[in-house]
Each structure stands twice: as C-alpha cells, then as structure tokens.
Amino acid sequence: MSIHLLHRHVLEDHISGFETDPNPNHLSVIRRPVIFSVLARAGHEAEVAEALWNAEDVAPRLCGPYEWLAVSRTVGAETVEAMLSEIANASVIDQSDGRVLMEISGPGVRKILAGCVAVDLHPEVFEEGRSATMLCCHAAANIARTGKDTFEIIVPRSLAGSVFEALMEMGREHALTRGFAD
C-alpha cells in the first residue's frame, strides 16, 4: 500500500466557512512554511549567525544567543535543509510541522499585539527586521517585525489554536479578519 499523504494544518479547525475579504487589520496563516531550528556550537555563534544571514530564501529569526529559526516561504524543506547543513558547527532540525507561522498586519496591529505581548513594539524600540522569542498569549512565540505595521508570529503547533483565538479576540475591537495564505 501507499499512504495517501494528506497534510492538515492545525488551524483548519479554527478557520472554516467562507473566506471574506480582508479588512485593513488582517491575520493570515501561512499554510506550509519551512521552519528549521538552527543551533550553533559554543564558540561558533557569530559564524553561524553570519552564514544564516547570508543564506538566500531564508529569513533567520533570533531565538537565543545560539539558536535561530530559519524560515522560508519560498523554497521547500529539502532545499533549506541542504543549505543549512552546509553551515559548519551548527545543528539543524526540521520544525516546519511543529511551528505555525502567522502574519498580522494593519494600522491597529500594535494595539492588538499590546494585548498579547509585554514587549514594547514601538518602531523606534523594536525596529523592522528585529525578531525575538517572547510570551504571546501564554505561549512562547517568536515575533518579527517585517514591516511598519506587519509582524510575523511563530508559535508551537500545539498552542496555535489558543494563540489564534486570543489574537482574534484582541482584534475584535479592530475588526481583525483572518484567513489562510498559501
């Protein structure tokens, strides 16, 4: 027999019904991003970081002094894995199924996120390109500012439903809409 490999996104149970047009404040869930954990050996943090920042098609997200998430929305897991395994003194492991990537954007995004995270996301404090792991709606999430009013949120798969619901709850006042993005 051959297994019919149907892939299910954990938020499919949360996002159902008709898709509506996105409002100015919108939460989109990226269906199949590629996400790898990258861990540098002690003493090799800088070189691993440099290699990650130079890697093509991959956006590095800072988790800790020797740990990153390498995120790609454009290329497949094999490509990313091949690329990352070239990096010396780094351990990599595929977390694409273990993490959920959401993107939230719009003029109300900071007000919405202020209900979810304690970190000051003022653009002069948390600049574009910055990323960090922080508590977001009771889950350790990696949050990156990818635009003036756009943030990427990466959360563990098991908690994604709760985080998603909490984000939508905080977004009610701001007419936040949501949907999958491929």
Next chain:
Amino acid sequence: MTSYRLGSGGAINRGQSLSFTFDGRTYKGFEGDTLASALLANDQMLMARSFKYHRPRGVVTAGSAEPNALMTIGSGARAEPNARATVVELYNGLAATSQNRWPSLKRDFGAVNDLFSPFLGAGFYYKTFMWPGVFWEKLYEPLIRRAAGLGKIAMQADPDRYEKSWAHCDLLVIGAGPAGLMATLAAGRAGVRVILADEGFRFGGSLLSESAAVGGRPAAEFAAEVVEELASLPNVTLMPRTTVFGWYDDMVFGAVERVQKHVASPSPDLPMERLWRIVAKQAILAAGAEERPIVFGGNDKPGVMTAGAARTYLNRYGVAVGGKVAIFTNGGSGYRTAADLVAQGVDVTAIIDARPQSADPVPESIRVIHNGSVIATKGRHRIEGLIAERSGLEEVIGCDALAMSGGWSPIVHLMCQRGAKPVWSDEKQAFLAPDVGSAFAAAGAAAGRASLSECLKDGAAKAHAALDALGRLVGSIDIPEVEGEYDPAFAPLWYVPGARDKAFVDFQNDVHVGDLGLAQREGFRHIEHTKRYTTAGMATDQGKLGNVNTAAIVAGMRGVSPAEIGTTTFRPFYTPVSFGALAGAARAERAAPVKTSPLHGWARKNGAAFVESGLWYRSAWFPREGEKTWRESVDREVLNVRANAGLCDVSTLGKIEIFGRGAAEFLDRIYSNGFLKLPVGRARYGLMLREDGIVFDDGTASRLSENHFVMTTTTAYAAEVLTHLEFSAQTFWPELDVRFVSSTDQWAQMSLAGPKARIIMSRVVQDDISDAAFPFLAAREVTLRGGLKARLFRISFSGELAYELAVPAGYGEAVADAVMDAGHEEEICAYGVEALNVLRIEKGHITHSELDGRTTADDVGLGRMMAMQKPDFIGKRLSTRFGLTAADRLQLVGLKPIEADKDIKAGAHLLKDGAKPSLANDQGFVSSACFSPTLGHFIALAMLKSGRERIGERIMVWDGLRGSEVPCEVCPPVFVDPENSKLHL
C-alpha cells in the same frame, strides 16, 4: 426645596436628559452627571446606611474617596455592588439600589444597632459570644454574618468581556488636574511618549470645579483647550476613566480602564473593563489632595459633606447641595465655597470658623463665627440644623446642608505602596509624599502645593525635571496666569471636643473618637493596632478621608506629634478593582490555553472521549455502539491490544532533540543509569533523579546518530525535564558540547501495540522491521510507503510487541488513518490513555502515581538502574542517605484481592491483616488500581512498608473514606508476562 439643580451652569449637557432609577423610583439627570450629582439634583440626599450602626448617610465627597454613598448598580449577572455613586457616570437606564438596609433605606431595622452602640464599642466581639461554646457557630456568628457585609453579588457568570493590555511610555502622568495637565503639556510638546491617565470621565480635575479664571478663560474652558491640544499630539495617549491603582517594582503601574461601565448597551466587541500594565521610564503623581472632614458630633448626617464636594456639585454639575448651607471650616476652602454658593444664589446661613480670625474674603452679608465650632447636628435622614458653640455659648443654626473643611491631605497613596512611608510636615499639617527616587515624583496638590497657580507651575516644573532625566528637555513652557484664586491655607483642627453625638473618623465602618480612645486605653496604641482593633481605615475607602484624622487624634490623645504616630501601610489597590478586570479573558473554558495533539482529529473521528491532561486533551477511550460504561470500552481495548493490536496517540510525550559531541556524556550524568555505550539506532529506558536522590522522571533516550539523541519524557514533566537539562548543561557543565531543542510539537507520535503490531507496521513502513533487523529497543529513521520520512522506535509501555511511530505533525492524521486501514484485517482498534493505564499496571510499569516525588529508584524496584560506579550523576550523592535506604521504606508491590470480585481503589491504605486502623498500623497505600480484563479481577500497584519481603502476605486494603475493606495478597508488581517474552516476539 433643599438640594436642587441650578438653572444654568456646570459641565453637564442640559440638552441630553438621562433617565435612571434609584430603589425603583425614576429620576432624571443630564449627560455629564454622576449618579450622586443627579440624585442631589433630585433632592435625594439619603443614599446609604453605614456598616455597623446602620446610620442614614448621604455623600461626603464628590469623588473616589466616598465612604458613604455605596450602591449596587444594575441587576442580575451585571449587578455591581458597592459602587460609589460619586464616581458612577450617569447613563440612560442606569438602575441603582441602596444596600445594607432592610426593609428600605428610610426604614432600616438594622438601625437598632445604633441604640445599642454603647455595648458595641471597638472590639466588643472579642470579649463575648464565647458561652456556651456551640452558640458562637450556631447562633451568634450566623447573625453577625447576616448583618455584616455591604452589597450583594449575584454569583452568576459575567456576560461581559474583559481584556488586558500593556502600554509603554517615557512619562506617565497620573491625574489630569491642573498639575497633571501642565505636566503632560510640557512633556507632550517636547515629543516624548506620554500617557495621561485620570480616574474621571472628564479631564480637568479641580479645574472643573473652580470658579477662578486661568489664562483669561474660565478654568474648565482652559482645561478643555489643553486637552484638545494633547489629543492632537501623536506622542500623547489620553486615558480617561482609568484608575492607576498600583505602583509595582521597576516602574510598572497597574491601571484599570472602565471602557463601557458608562454605556447603556455595551458593545460585544469591546471589553467592559481593561487592565493596563503601564511601563514608564518616569512618572508624575498629580492625583491632587483630599479635603479632610472635621470630626465633630453628628458629622455623619446626610447633608454634611466636604466644602470642596459642595463646590464641585455647584460648579461642575450645577447642583446646589442645599437651600440653606452652613459652613464649618478652618481655612480658605470654606470661604470660597460660601462665595461660590452665594454667587449662584444659594443661601449661606453662617460660616463657623474654628480660627480666632481670618483674612479670607467674606461674601457680603454672610455671618462669620470665629472661634466657633459645631458640637451637634439635628435631623435624622438629613441635617436640619446644627448647634454651634463659641466661648461656652451655644446657638442653633438652621441649615439643610453643612459644608466642612478640615484642611487638605495630599493623595500620596501610590508613592507609598512600595515600602516608603509618607512624611509628616508641621508646616503643611499633612503627610507628604516620601522621596522614592528620581523616577517618580509628586506634583501639584499631591506634592502639598496649595494654590491653583502653584499647582500649574509645579506640574510644568516636575515635567521639566522628568524630561531632563530622559535627556529630552528642550525648553520650558509658559504658565498661564490665574485670576481670582483663593488661599487654601488652613489651621489644624482634628476634632471638636464636647460632642453631643458620635464624632466619626471612619464613616463607613462607624468608627468614632470614643473608639479610638478605648483602643488607647486597652493598649492597642500602635497605629496598626488601633486600626485593627477599631477597624478605622479598613472600609472600602481604605481610610482615604479618615486615616490622617485618626493619626492626629491618636497623637492628640497621647500628647505627641502625628509624625510619631505615622500612618498605617498603604497597599494596592488605590480604589477597589473588579476581579473581572484583573482576571481579563482568562476564565471559564479559556482559563488556560489548550494544547492540541496532532492526532486530535484522528481521535475525534474515531469517537474518542477526551480527558484533560495538563494543558492537553488526550483521548481517554473510544466507545463503540452498545458500550454503556467507560469500563466496557476500556476492557475491550485492553483485550484487543493483548490479542491483536491497538493504536494509541502518544504525541503528548515530551520530545527533546539533543545534539553535540558531549551529548552522550551529558545523558550519562543526567540519568542514573549508563548512556555512554548506547549504540546508534538504539533506545534505552532511563531514570532521572533530583539532586536529593529522589526519582524525578523516567523516559527513554534514543541515539539517532553519534552526536544526536532524542529523549522522551512523560507528558506531565515535559517542560520541567527540558528546564532540568538546560539548568544542568548551562550551570553545572558549561564545558560540555551539548545543545537542546524541544521537538514535541514537530511529531505526531503513535504507539502500535499488540502481537500483530509488526505485520501491520510492515504494511506502513518500507524498511525491514523483522525482529532481526529491528529488534526490541531499536530506534531509527524509516521511510513510509509513500515516501514520508519518519522515526520508528521499538519500545513498549503495554508489555506487548510495540512500536512508536513519529511522523511530521501535519501528516499525523493521514498516517494514523493508514495504520488503522493496514490493521483492519487484524482487528486493530484505537485505544486511549485509560486502556494504556490498565496495560501498564498489568505489566507493572510505573508512572507518576508511583513516582510521587518521595520515592527512590529502589522503592520502585529499579535499584539496579543506579549505576553507582559512575563518577557522577545527578542525585547520586544524596541517594545513599540513611533515611533513603532504610529497610522500612515503602516499596512497590502488586496486590490481588483474595476474593476475586472485590474492587480496589487507588488512595486506599494498607493495614496488617487483623490490625485496627491507626496511624501506627498504617503500612502504605495503593498507588494505582484497575480492573484487569486480562486476569478477570482487580489488581493494584501499592507502596508497602518493606514490601518486597512480604510477597505472599495477606494484607487489608483499607478505604475508610469510601467504606471498604478488601483483604488482598501481596504479589510481585508484574501481573502479565513477567518473563518479557512478548517484547521479543
């Protein structure tokens, strides 16, 4: 007409009439009114009853310090008890109900307490109600409880939403009065991030009640202009209806915003209240000052209020608090109130001034009685007159309201919440804010500044200092001129001797001067003792009005300065905050986040009943048609696993990837047993101890490559184990080359167990998984038919031939479906954690029911896993202590009932056969028990004193709690396949 609405004036919208009810009667007010101002406008002065003596009460204040006018707002699930009418913003349809009275506010039976008050002095209850013993709980206490308390809560779920949010700023300004507005303006213009929070619904503070002119305009107009400018600045956030209730470490302020408390029909998209945690670099407390009541006989009659309150009702709300108002003062506030009243055509009957003389301007034709005092008041539900005294002569003066001013106390509460005590000032006759460092300063009246112009100036100055500290000072702003301000200077006046009636210091709790004296006489002299003994300052206003008077009166009784008495401790909350606001959205089903297993959908599809397991929901059993109890389903699942095969979701087990050249060495130190020689492609069961030698958790570690392991933990301890690894690696052995990352979420993991497991698994996996190629404890990456990479482990919790298959989470459901299809002919079933638990008890495998944080490896029969020859592992050294190796420790055994139809429950204790239940005879307890469908009777795992030597002994399983005694035989803890033959099939 006593109190009434003026024909014009006030910051109310006379074009917008609002209808509301109080105790069922309908009234009209205006937009901009508080409930209190609207009631006064309707001549409703009687608003409440006091706590102890049930005395009739009206408003004393026009603000958040109100001790008397507490009401219940709304009804049913939305009822809010103990709301202060003085700060409740009026809205159409508001329904208010008076409290703590029966049958009605006017006729309250509880007022009988007032007649008995000589017997009910401070602390009377400590001295009686002791005889006979049972009477306290049966009679006295229920009576006291029924009489005590204030408002009622409905005890229904709240229909509204609550939210929490964080805010960050360079400068937080608390209070939007003259000082706060000027501070915000100065900082706002300098471009720093400012938050201005005020508890009221309209910014302006005392400017709204002020008859002076600021910058050539009426004060209220000036305030409105400043607010307009602030609203236009993008770096300024205005937060009305927001009370900053607490100052916490690191300049974190807690605040609550009443988002929709004033709205007739709340929007479901907005919270009712929102909790703010405001992180500020600098903060200015501009909360103003509280006017002190004067403590004189009968000072609690409805209609007696502070002069400032009377002025606020007049100027801000256009309400005259009486038709004939008397003034009792010791400073300028009384005179300004008289002048404002006269200007609005209100009759002022007399100004009684405790001072021998005064320089305050007296309105024309108003009589001033210097050196005078009020010693009693007349009337019951409202003041009808007062007895003034001067030089031993008494005079009755008619009035329907009495405005009193005993001086001012700066509101320093927040600055004293972190340990610093306020500082007494002889000059100001007040407690002033302590120095709490350069990041938090008081400004304006809160800093003891008296006049309006000083407050405006001080607000700007404190903002300049804050800007300087931030490195953002660019210049100073102009201070507007004030015309027609009064001098609020006052002379100390703590209480008036010769009172004919009780002279209250704490209105709500009915604490009067006599109580304070009694406390001193009885030795409760420390101010904290005085407070606790008399309950002064313990009411819902937390002594905002009374505490300074209390301290000064006690000082007077003791002949010392108030500085020596000091204040009681200031603690959050500045004003009471709802549970709802502090809890936010975390309630009901959302009390905690939910963790979803990747196989949740698969389990649901197969009809699982779910059970909470930490934050997870795990599939507990899979009922089939015709099965009436959970036991029927579980028994079937167990038997089917033992006979055929079953599939169970084990995704919730913790999974930790461990990398590095030091990984093996690291695991060798973490586990009590050896891991150095674990070959690649193999798994090993491991035991982790705490440093005190007690078992911490168990699980497996598999070596996927030379320098890459994956560890599994129990579901419950997944997070703690990862933390334990990190702690050990980072603080004990930083030199080891080892890194971790959790991969729990990456994998859907399923356990396929049963004698037919291999045949089923081989239909799913491409690789050779024959016993030779993939023996017991094999662990490695495999490829599924269809091409998916997966991890396969041959480990077993059930005691059967078993595999754990881990696939990327998104494919979990598809693969589980495929396994079920592949096993269709073998009659595979889904099984849940209940069946898993039965399987493991039958096999004698331990869980945290046995590993309860007090057991050693040897206690649970795993002494052989203590590799004492290793130089070091966590827990090694303390594991050999006498108490941990004593012969009489509880040891793991099995139990079988002597009579096969008897059931055993976990939590039962063990007694020697024939012994009476007593602590001395207690031999241990049942840790896990279940019905074993394999054996056809109940079985149990138990921890029994010296248990391993007692195999074969008859013992009593004693469950007094549930009324059963079951004789059992002690047996080895492995009930099924003790030879492990099934594992190696």
Next chain:
Amino acid sequence: MASLITCPHCGTRPKEEFSIRGAAAPKRPSPTAKDEAWHRYVYVRDNPKGRYEEYWHHEAGCRRFLVVERDNLTHEVFGVTDAAEFKRGGAAE
C-alpha cells in the same frame, strides 16, 4: 526586579516569561566532595536580607539561565548576567 527583568540576550521582559530556580550562590560540589558539602549545597541557604543572587530561567525567551543580582528587600536590580558568565563571589564551597 519583581516586575521586569532585562535579559542580556532578549531585552526587558516581564516576570511572566521567567521561572525562578533559587539561590545562585551555592556551587555544585565535586563528585568526591564530603557528604557535608553535598548536604550544604542541597539544603543550606545563606538567605541574606539584601543583596542576593538568584537563578532566573528565561523560559519563554532565550531559555538561558540568568543570574539576577538584586536586593530582596527593596527589589532593586543590580545586574543580570548569563549563568555561563556568572562569577561566584567569595570562596567556593
């Protein structure tokens, strides 16, 4: 301290992100140290009133163990260092 900790890797973070392990001063003895040393390490605490070094785990952030040096009476924070950088004051136990 008690509200915000400035993590050397992640910046200023709320207490919610941390779990607190306890005194950082006691050093794990060598495997061959005397029983007395092991007992003291596991059970005896200096518990000073005032300056105090304590392990805080940045659980919801970088997952590093930090040593927070602070005053446990005033709650003033003097410094936060990564556990790997932490130098114990005084003689080793």
Next chain:
Amino acid sequence: MRYSAYSIFKEALSGNRMWKPAWREPQPKPHYDVIIVGGGGHGLATAYYLAKEFGITNVAVLEKGYLGSGNVGRNTTIIRSNYLLEGNNPFYEFSLKLWEGLERDFNYNAMVSQRGILNLFHSDGQRDAHARKGNGMRIHGVDAELLDREQVRRKAPYLNFDHARFPIMGALYQKRAGTVRHDAVAWGYGRGADARGVDLIQHCEVTGIRRENGLVVGVETTRGFIGCNKLALAAAGNTTTVGRMADLELPIETHVLQAFVSEGLKPVVDHVITYGAGHFYISQSDKGGLVFGAEIDFYSSYAQRGNLQTVEHTMEEGVSLIPGLSRAKVLRSWGGVMDMSMDGSPIIDRTPIDNLYLNCGWCYGGFKATPASGFCFAHLIAKNETHHVSRFMRLDRFERGYTIDEAGRGPQPNLH
C-alpha cells in the same frame, strides 16, 4: 479582667472608660528564664503555654515591631488538619483540637469558625491523591469525606460546574476545618501570657546573641542587653537573620506570599474552598470580605509586598473557579514574608547550641499551626524534650534523609 457579656454591659454603663489594657507595657528586666524572639502568633502562643502548661512565667517575648505584626496579622485565616504525611498529620490535628477549645481557654473570642474546607479535585490522579490523604486522615481519627461532584455542587452551587477548563470532579472535605479571626489570636495569646506574668516587650529588636562557653547567655537588643537561661527563636521570615547571630545554618529561604480581601459583601461563600487546578483558596470573613490568595511570588523576598503578575494570576484562578466573582471588587492586597523550608515542613527542634531552641520553616502554613506550634515549642523549651506530635520536625532530618515533603517537590523551597 475577665471578658464576658456582663463585663461589656457593665463597662458600657460607665461609658466604656474603665476597660483595662489588654497587656502591660513593661520595661525589660535584666534577666529571664526564657526569652522568645518574635511576638507573632507562634512566639506569643509559646509564651502562653510556657506559663499556663509548664508554669514558666519568668519569660519575655521580644518583638521588633508591634505584637502580631508578622504573618499572624497578614494571612488568610484558615485552620485545617488535612495533611498526608505522618510527620505532619498528628501535629496539625493536635493544633485543630487546641483551636476547638481555644477561646474559652484564653478568654478571648478569636471567632473560631469551623466552616469546613473543600479541597477540590479535577482529575483521576488528583482524586487518588486526595483519597490517599483522606484515608490517612481517617486512619488517624481525623474527619475527612470524599465528595463527588454533585455533593460539592450542593455545598457550593456557585462554583464553575458547567463551563470550566478543568471540570470539578469532587472534593476532599474536612468539616472541622475553618477560619479564625487572625489578629485576635495574637491578642488572645498575648493577653493570656501577660496575665500570667510574661513580659511582652514591643519595639525591641534583637541585634545580637551573646554566647559564653558555647551557651547563650542573653541577647543584645535595641533596648539593651537582656540575659536569659534559654533562648527560643520564633522569628518566621526573619529566622535566618536572627539565626545567623548564633551561627546557625538553616534550610530556609524567605519568600513573599500575597493575600487579598474584597470589599464587604453579604454572605456568599460559606466554606473554605481550594482550587485543585490552581492554587487559589478563598473564604469569607464574618465582616463580609472575601479573603483569598494563591501562589507565592517565587523569588526570594523580604519585602511585605508582591507582584502584579501574581495578583492577576490569583484573580484569573478566582474567576475561573467562581465566575460570579467577576463584578465584585478587590479592596486590598498585602504580602507576608514566609520562611520556606527545603521540604515545605516546619522545624521545632533544639540546635547545636544547647540552650537555643528553634521554631521555623512554616512556609505559608504557619497560622493554622499556631496553637500546636506554641504548645510543642513550650514543651521542648520547658522539658528539653520533643513533644511526640512534633517529633519528625527535626533540624537534622535533611542530612539524615527524613524530609517531610508533603508536596513531593524536593529541595526547591519555592515549589512547596
């Protein structure tokens, strides 16, 4: 002066002017048989029982603040004896029995109110653990009942039965548990001790312990040197500070625990209730305030104040358990300084110094222990031998491997 309904009546007729002080304010004498450091609940109870039960009255209690200024005046007033382990259970039951007769014993109404405690459970595992504890209580003759969900609902219908994240399965119920008016305990013991000749010396801080030939001879204080034959420490959160003066090495870490009271409400919560899916516990005082708390703040602290996050967490648990609390308002929060021991259980023992006695490690459970703690400590001081119910509460139990780890969390004090 004996307190009674008659005394209240009589004094009222004379304008309440003749009441006598509850205790004297004596000057310290140069020397006492016994000095007790700490005028909190345990210290005062110890003095009371020393005088009453063991006839030792030449005793001083030294208190750096005012009497009862420590945890006896800042707790959630719960008394109970629902303990699991042999090291704890008989001790707390002894304490509960003393509470039951206390008021008539010391002629002070401390409002002992046996309202019953419901320890809720929310899972099979918790039920089994509660059954084990309940059977352990019953086997020792302590009252305990295991209630199912419906029995709990009948007692406390306002709990969250229908929309709970962690549904209530049942409760372990101890009917004899309840609450006591906390300040009155300190005052009752203080007054009783004073009447028997004990000197209660307030505002007297111990700054040093003077030793000669290996024995304590007295203490240096802010009011001068005071000599003694025996020195007894009952200093709770400040135990380490005082113990250090005698070079004691202690298994104690000091932590802060917050507690809360709501505005006065008409009676709604009749029992003491603890939440099994969190740490929240609540009761309602006779005055109408809901008195409640939850977890410690987790960091070492000597400050009597806490953290906003802990406040929020407490309220989250409160509203999750009792949805109807949402619109009630919290009036005040405060913090108590806890002497957390390394196994979560107390120490009543001798020390390496022969005439120095130690009473500490009460964690956040010291209030309910007050009578037994005082009694057993007095017994130890007077007879130089351990009372049998406190025989496991030894200082050397850590070294010997006989910890009393009720929570099973090991040597990390903030987990107990």
